[in-house]
Amino acid sequence: MKLFGCAAAAQVKTSRETKGQFLSVNMAFSVGVMAAMYLTKGITGAHLNPAVTLSFCSLGRVSWGRLLPYSLSQMLGAYVASGLVYLIYYDAIMEFSGGVLTVYGPNETASIFATYPSEYITLGRSFLDQVMGTGLLMLCILCLDEKRNTPAPTELIPAIVAVIVLGISMSMSANCGAAINPARDLGPRLLTLTAGWGTEVFTCYNYWFWVPLVAPMLGALSGTLMYLVFIHWQLPDPDLPTDIFLPFTISGKQPTEAELKAAYHLLLLSATVKKETAAF
Structure with missing residues (x-):
């Protein structure tokens, strides 16, 4: 997921949008989500997002003992993928930035990897932005395998989730990048910390880095609660098979x-x- 998404972001930014636009990045991330889900579905159940894993743990679909290992693996995967993008686009990044790796200004390149807020948005509103984005994600994907509510074909679920992610990123990226995934943000941010951008990636924008870590987790639980209250608990019981007893x-x-x-x-x-x- 990160390899597709960050590579597209690097291509668009370093070419000054002559080789792609904002939509290109959104679509690349969505294709990455779909590919990653198909690749890992038989191994981990396609867990790519700690917020989604937390939601499934709260529902009893995944044991709580797997939350930390899954989350660390997701963050490590994002870090490695970002490192590969950095190596591939190193020359382009240096040419674009003039060799100065920074978070601010017209030639900043940190946003290729992690998310950052727009200048106009407040900290509280950016927190709400991430809560709503991740809540919407969970609200949409939890219904996909609901047997009582026209479930999606199992083989099409990765493609459908990719379209959901595309819709969220196309409509809710302007404020602060639509991370909706703590690992997707923290892994690449750590990469930029170690690759030359320095501690500025954590101190910038009034230490904003914690927002895409905490808000998506709260958003996932909020979306899960909304799904349970307004949909799951309202659905009729399945028909009883006549020969079960x-x-x-x-x-x-x-x-x-x-x-x-x-x-x-x-x-x-x-x-x-x-x-x-x-x-x-």
């Missing part, structure tokens, strides 16, 4: 509705236990 019936009697429901919930509990055990 038949192996347990005695003397050929037809099971009652209460017996069917009891057996059905017992099977749901069993499936949940198996899922949680597998997660460990």
Whole structure:
């Protein structure tokens, strides 16, 4: 994801938008999301974002013990990808910036890698921007595998998530870059720290760096809560299969509705236990 996105940002900025525009970067990040999800779906379940992982942990879909390892792996992946982009575009970056690596000014290049706020936006509003962007992301993707609400085909979920990310980045990037992913921001920011931009990448804009770390996590939980309250808990119970209790019936009697429901919930509990055990 970062390799596609940062490479596009480097190409657009260092060419002074003669080899791509703002939309190019948005589309590249979205293609990167789709490719990364297809590549890692069978390994980690396509976890690319600590905020999404946190949401799935809160829902019981992922064990809490995996939150930290997943998050560190995501950040490390973003760091390595940003390093590769830096190596590939080193000459272009130096020519564009005149050899001065900075966060400010018309020739700044730090924004190729991490996100930074626009001059006009306040700290509080940029925090709200990231909360809303990540909340919208979670609200959209949680419904994709909901069996009671026209789920998306499993093989198309990465492509659909990519379109969702494209929509968010096209509509909510102006204020502060639409990070909506703590690893996507912190990994590249650490790369710029070690590659020559210095501590300015953390101190600039009144120490703004913490916003894309904290706000997306809060936004993910907010979006998850909204999904549960307004959608998940409002959906009807799935139809009870008529033969679910038949192996347990005695003397050929037809099971009652209460017996069917009891057996059905017992099977749901069993499936949940198996899922949680597998997660460990």
